[in-house]
Amino acid sequence: MLRLFKNSEPGDKPGWFDRLKGGLAKTRTQLGGLFAARRIDESLFEELETALLSADAGVAATEHLITELRKRARKNRLENAEQLKSELHELMVEILSPLEVSIDCGAHRPLIIMVAGVNGAGKTTSIGKLTHLYQRQGHTVLLAAGDTFRAAAREQLAEWGKQNGVTVVSQQSGDPAAVIFDAIQAARARNIGIVLADTAGRLPTQMHLMEEVRKIKRVIRKADEHAPHHVWLVIDANTGQNAVNQVCAFDEAIGLTGIILTKLDGTAKGGVVAAIALARSNQASAQADRGTRQSKDAPVQPIPIAYVGLGEGLDDLRPFVAREFVSALLD
Amino acid sequence: MLDNLTGRLSRVIKTIRGEARLTETNVQEALREVRLALLEADVALPVVREFVARVKEKALGQDVVGSLTPGQALVGVVHEELTALMGGPSATLDLAVAPPAVILVAGLQGSGKTTTTGKLAKLLLDGYRKKPLLVSCDVYRPAAIEQLATLAAQVGADFFPSSTAEKPLAIVLAALDHAKRHYHDVLLVDTAGRLAIDEQMMSEIAELHDALKPVETLFIVDSMQGQDAVNVARAFSEALPLTGIVLTKLDGDARGGAALSVRQVTGKPVKFAGVGEKLNGLEVFHPERMASRILGMGDVLSLVEEARKSVDVDEARKLAEKVKRGKGFDLEDFKQQIAQMRKMGGLSALVDKLPAQLAQAAQSSQVDEGRMRRLEGIINSMTPQERARPELMKASRKRRVAAGAGVTVQEVNRLLTQFEQMQKMMKHMQKGGLQKMMRSMRGMMPGVR
Numbered sequence: 025m026l027r028l029f030k031n032s033e034p035g036d037k038p039g040w041f042d043r044l045k046g047g048l049a050k051t052r053t054q055l056g057g058l059f060a061a062r063r064i065d066e067s068l069f070e071e072l073e074t075a076l077l078s079a080d081a082g083v084a085a086t087e088h089l090i091t092e093l094r095k096r097a098r099k100n101r102l103e104n105a106e107q108l109k110s111e112l113h114e115l116m117v118e119i120l121s122p123l124e125v126s127i128d129c130g131a132h133r134p135l136i137i138m139v140a141g142v143n144g145a146g147k148t149t150s151i152g153k154l155t156h157l158y159q160r161q162g163h164t165v166l167l168a169a170g171d172t173f174r175a176a177a178r179e180q181l182a183e184w185g186k187q188n189g190v191t192v193v194s195q196q197s198g199d200p201a202a203v204i205f206d207a208i209q210a211a212r213a214r215n216i217g218i219v220l221a222d223t224a225g226r227l228p229t230q231m232h233l234m235e236e237v238r239k240i241k242r243v244i245r246k247a248d249e250h251a252p253h254h255v256w257l258v259i260d261a262n263t264g265q266n267a268v269n270q271v272c273a274f275d276e277a278i279g280l281t282g283i284i285l286t287k288l289d290g291t292a293k294g295g296v297v298a299a300i301a302l303a304r305s306n307q308a309s310a311q312a313d314r315g316t317r318q319s320k321d322a323p324v325q326p327i328p329i330a331y332v333g334l335g336e337g338l339d340d341l342r343p344f345v346a347r348e349f350v351s352a353l354l355d
Numbered sequence: 356m357l358d359n360l361t362g363r364l365s366r367v368i369k370t371i372r373g374e375a376r377l378t379e380t381n382v383q384e385a386l387r388e389v390r391l392a393l394l395e396a397d398v399a400l401p402v403v404r405e406f407v408a409r410v411k412e413k414a415l416g417q418d419v420v421g422s423l424t425p426g427q428a429l430v431g432v433v434h435e436e437l438t439a440l441m442g443g444p445s446a447t448l449d450l451a452v453a454p455p456a457v458i459l460v461a462g463l464q465g466s467g468k469t470t471t472t473g474k475l476a477k478l479l480l481d482g483y484r485k486k487p488l489l490v491s492c493d494v495y496r497p498a499a500i501e502q503l504a505t506l507a508a509q510v511g512a513d514f515f516p517s518s519t520a521e522k523p524l525a526i527v528l529a530a531l532d533h534a535k536r537h538y539h540d541v542l543l544v545d546t547a548g549r550l551a552i553d554e555q556m557m558s559e560i561a562e563l564h565d566a567l568k569p570v571e572t573l574f575i576v577d578s579m580q581g582q583d584a585v586n587v588a589r590a591f592s593e594a595l596p597l598t599g600i601v602l603t604k605l606d607g608d609a610r611g612g613a614a615l616s617v618r619q620v621t622g623k624p625v626k627f628a629g630v631g632e633k634l635n636g637l638e639v640f641h642p643e644r645m646a647s648r649i650l651g652m653g654d655v656l657s658l659v660e661e662a663r664k665s666v667d668v669d670e671a672r673k674l675a676e677k678v679k680r681g682k683g684f685d686l687e688d689f690k691q692q693i694a695q696m697r698k699m700g701g702l703s704a705l706v707d708k709l710p711a712q713l714a715q716a717a718q719s720s721q722v723d724e725g726r727m728r729r730l731e732g733i734i735n736s737m738t739p740q741e742r743a744r745p746e747l748m749k750a751s752r753k754r755r756v757a758a759g760a761g762v763t764v765q766e767v768n769r770l771l772t773q774f775e776q777m778q779k780m781m782k783h784m785q786k787g788g789l790q791k792m793m794r795s796m797r798g799m800m801p802g803v804r
Contacts, residue, residue, distance in 0.1 A: 050586070078400050080581040083391050143604060143632070144465025144577065152497075173632070175473075175505035176498040183497030227607040230631075260465055264397030264581025266609035287464060289550065293583050336464075336495065 040342055045352045047289035047334050051079045056354045059109040064097055068105060072112075079295030082265050085302045089115065113354055119301050120346035125282060125328035127254070127343070129163050134211040135218045136244060136251035138204075139284070140237055140274055141258035143225030146286035148177065150258050150333055151220045152184030153341035159188060163217040168207030169194035170240065171224040181222055187338070191216075200224065200236065201243035208247040221252070228273030241278045254281050256330055259296075261288045267296045268303045271327060282330030285344070289334045294353055301326050382414055385429050396649045398612035399585035402619045410436050430650070437646035441618050441625065448626070449570055449598070450485065455534040455542045457567045461560055461595060462575030463587060464548030467603035469499060471575050471629055472545040473506030474637035480512060481635075485540035490515040490530035492523035492563065493547035503545050510634050513539065523547075527563055544569070551590030561594050571598045573626065576617050578605050584613035588620040597621055602640065603629035610649050686742040689774050690734040693727050729762060733770050736760040745771060 045052070054075045062068060069090055076086040089112070096102070096111050129135055137154075141147045148171065155165045167185050169192055171177035178194045185192035191214075193207035204221045211219045223240060226233035244252045257274045259267050274280055288294060329344035386407050393403045414432045450456040458475065460468050472489060479485040489507045493499035500517055507514035515530040527544055534542045544567065549556035564572060574597045576584065591597065600621065602614050605628045618625060625640040734742060736759030741747050748756070748771060757764045 074400060077394055078582050080397075080583070083394050142579070142607065143470075144467055146465055149496075174502070175469075175509070176502035178498075179501045180496070180498035187497075227604060229606060229608050260577075260579075262463060262577065262581060262583055262587075263579045264584075264609070264613065265395055266397070266579040266607065267581075269608055293581065296581065 040339075041348060041352065043334055043340070044288070044332070044342075044348065048294050048352045051075075051294050052353055052355075054078060056109070059105040062105045064102060064105055064108050068108070069094065076295055076298075080264055080267075080293050080299065081295030082268070082299035085295070085298040088302055089119075089298065109354065113350055116298070116350045116353070117346050119298060120349060122326050123297070123301055123329045124344060124346050125330055127282075127330060129158060129161065129218060132248075132250065132253050134166070134208065134216055135253050136208060136221065136248060137218065137254040137256065138221045138223065138241065138244060138252040138278070139256050139258060140223045140278060141225060142227055142260075142270060143174075145225065145258040145260045145263075146284075146333065147171075147225065147258045148180050148184065148222055149336070150284050150286055150331070150341060151181065151222050152188070153333060153338055154220055154331070155184065155188045155190055156338040157341060158218050159190070164215075165190045165218045165220060166207060166211045166214070166216045167192040168204045168219060168221040170200040170204045170222045172198055172200050172203060173224040177222070177224065201240045204240060205243050205247050208244065208251070228270060228277075234273070234277045237274075238277050254330070255279060256282045256284050257327075258284045258286055259300075261285050261293050261296060263296060265296075265299065268299055271300055271303065275327060280327050282328050284331045284333060284341075285329055286333035288332055289340075294349075297329065297349070300329075379415060382411060382429060386411055389429075389433055392650060393612060393615075396610035396612035396651070397579075397581050397584070397616075398649065399582050399616035402585060402616045405619070406436070406440070406615075434643075434646050434650060437615070437649060438643045441615060441642035441645055448479075448483070450483065450541060452570050454538070454540045455488070455531070456540065456571075457531070457542045457544060457569035458571040458573065459544045459546065459560075459564060459567060459569040459595075460573050460575060460601075461546055461591060461597075462548060463550065463577070463580075464496075466548065466575045466577040466580075467601075467629055468548065468575045469493070469502050469506065469545050470632065471573075471601050471603060471627075471637070472503060472543050473510060473634050474629060475627075476507065476512040476543055477510040477634045478637050479541055479543075480510060486513070486538070487541040487543050488513045488515055488530065488534045488537070488539040489543045489545070490527060491517060491545040492526045493545060494519040494521065494523060494526075495547045499545075499547065506634065513537075523559060524562060524566060527567055531567065542567075551587045551594075557590070557594045564595050569598075572596060573599050573601050574617070574621065574623070575601050575603060576613055578602050578611040578613060579607060579609040580613040582616075584616040585620055588617040592621040592623070597623050599623050599626035601625070601627045601629060601637075602645075606630040606636075610651065611645060612649055614645055615649060684778055686734050686737065686745050686774060687739075689777060690731055690742075693731055693734075729760070729766070730770055732760040733757075733762060733767055745774060 055072075058068065058071050058075060072093075073086055073090055076089060077083070081089070092115055093108065093112055096115070097108055100107075100111070102108055102111060139147050139151055151167060155167065158165050165188070167181055167190060169178045169181045171181070172195070178192075182192050182194065191210070193203060193210050195203050195206070200223060204219075207219055207221065210216075221240075221244070223237060224233070226237060228234060241252060241255070255278050257271060257280050259270060263270070271280065271283065283300065285297065331341050332344050332349070334340040389410065390403055390407050393406065394400065398406070410429075410433050413436060414429055448458070460472050460475075462468050469491070472491075476487045476489055479487045489503055489512055491500045491503040493503075494517075500519070504514050504516065515526075515533055517526040517530075523546070530544070531542060533539075544563070546560055546563065547556070549560065551557065572595055574588065574591055574595075576588070580587075600614075600617055600623055602611065602625055605611065614625060625642075625645075628638045628640045630636045630638055733756060736756045737748075741752060741756075748767075753764050753767045757767050760767075
């Protein structure tokens with residue numbers, strides 16, 4: 025409960041948690057509504073499976089959850105559905121807690137954050153919201169218009185910059201890496217705290233564009249050998265199982281440190297979080313099965329979810345809190 | 356890489372091989388696999404259920420023809436049904452009204468509406484020989500109007516300027532009037548992205564529809580969309596009389612089950628498929644290929660087409676002739692082949708389009724640009740005689756060529772060995788076709804590891 029209070033700052037109208045609940049309402053009625061006044065039986069598990077699949081949890085994650093839940097129901101001699109629900113609550117918190125991460129914005133100066141993702145995921149909008157968030161926390165921000173490809177992407181970022189009153193470094197259809205390099209130099213010169221680097225949308229199958237994003241990261245490293253301090257992938261919460269592919273492909277290319285999950289304000293979704301959380305641990309256990317040594321010594325950490333985004337408002341982006349998310353999903 | 360449905364089914368059905376018919380008992384488990392495959396491809400659950408029931412009905416009692424296993428027979432049924440479901444009336448734009456014919460574009464945020472509008476303008480200009488006018492009534496997202504203006508300028512279509520201070524309805528009415536007075540054949544209306552549950556925004560677009568009376572109302576769907584596609588499609592088709600679907604971002608590696616969900620719910624045809632960010636990237640939708648893709652059977656036809664697009668057809672034909680005769684394939688041809696491969700942008704991009712089994716064989720084959728260039732360099736350092744008759748290459752010639760290309764003699768040797776293997780592979784190809792070629796490709800094509 026304490027965590028909750030920390031994150032819902034005063035002055036929030038409707039309140040972040042309520043809005044998150046609102047966004048996940050459809051999933052919650054499908055999922056949480058199952059457990060009202062009934063016994064634990066086969067049909068309950070079946071309906072639960074349906075609900076999880078419909079929320080984009082994916083086949084693998086759904087099977088994992090159901091199996092684990094059955095095991096616990098047996099072990100703890102659970103009798104009614106309410107108890108099973110709290111067990112599911114606990115289980116999901118266990119799975120999602122490793123995805124939490126706290127971002128220390130003062131760790132470096134300038135803190136360089138690179139944002140990537142597929143087309144239309146909401147990269148530029150998320151950068152606009154992050155700018156607002158960081159400014160409210162008292163940081164200075166500079167934006168780098170690294171999407172030099174899409175029509176009017178620069179103007180879109182410039183508009184966000186104008187709304188927030190921050191500088192946007194851009195060039196007329198230049199090399200994205202060069203734009204971001206310049207932005208970092210500019211941030212140093214002006215003693216600015218955070219650089220948010222936008223990049224063009226790209227699909228993981230476009231090899232030349234994936235090569236380009238690798239290059240962007242290399243060039244950022246030339247500007248500052250510890251940078252980029254954060255590399256975030258923006259994922260549209262409407263995405264189905266391809267989200268897992270996206271995470272793997274971008275992680276392989278540029279080494280992700282976090283995920284921003286956007287557009288959670290639709291209807292039935294949110295389950296994709298479980299798919300992402302479990303994809304990595306499944307990979308790890310597959311490696312362990314094959315006897316790969318290192319995965320036993322160092323358990324593979326899932327890529328954390330840095331932020332979740334709801335609507336189109338400036339305030340609609342917040343850190344991911346597992347307990348809060350599960351509560352919005354279930355209770 | 357997900358398992359191919361055929362592969363999964365054959366594992367399940369191994370135990371019952373030899374049975375001549377598909378029966379209730381032997382398809383039960385197989386249908387479960389079909390269900391999982393569809394779910395993994397993001398087909399919405401209600402649609403999956405209905406579909407599996409239909410397949411079961413069709414499959415029961417079917418004879419297992421000839422050399423097919425029951426698994427293959429079932430996949431055949433699934434594929435057929437899927438194709439039938441996704442096909443339907445011909446997918447062209449219906450512009451047979453008194454001009455201007457209005458095309459309205461609708462969809463979720465980030466589904467690709469504005470890019471698709473630009474692509475449609477290009478198609479109308481080049482394919483239909485029409486004079487389109489573009490207008491954006493996205494007054495919400497920053498710079499959305501500028502984005503469409505830029506795209507209009509790129510394709511050379513007229514653009515009706517608007518500003519974020521105006522009301523969407525006022526914008527489109529003014530645009531319609533402008534289109535009438537300036538004899539535009541088509542008015543393309545781009546709208547803001549909206550959530551299906553946002554009542555205010557949904558009634559706004561319904562209002563636009565009433566005012567414009569469009570001949571085409573296209574629903575834009577991201578092929579990566581998940582289970583929610585079914586709800587979104589339902590809400591949009593309830594609010595708007597849709598006439599067709601455009602599936603975007605199909606050049607990604609999503610299986611695209613959303614296509615099936617949306618097709619099923621709206622009952623409207625998929626008219627186009629959006630691929631890539633170039634403005635000519637709007638293609639005719641192929642139901643059969645989409646069915647294969649959803650089932651994880653790969654998209655061999657698209658692969659072939661892509662190869663055809665980037666390869667110089669005349670040269671390829673000449674090469675094919677030589678291959679057919681089985682001789683006369685010399686280092687000059689080898690060099691051309693390397694150049695062609697480089698043009699195709701490497702093999703790895705194509706691997707995703709292969710069926711699962713082939714992709715496994717071809718996986719980790721990556722074309723090394725630098726190595727390809729070196730190979731070309733070595734061949735360039737040879738005399739025409741040497742290129743035509745590689746057997747001439749003896750020690751001193753090798754030393755000369757190596758010095759000329761700035762490589763070691765070993766590398767020249769390696770090239771020659773590869774060339775020999777390539778010749779052998781050419782012979783294989785005459786007998787076995789693509790599949791055999793892919794199997795023997797690793798290590799034989801230049802630069803493929």
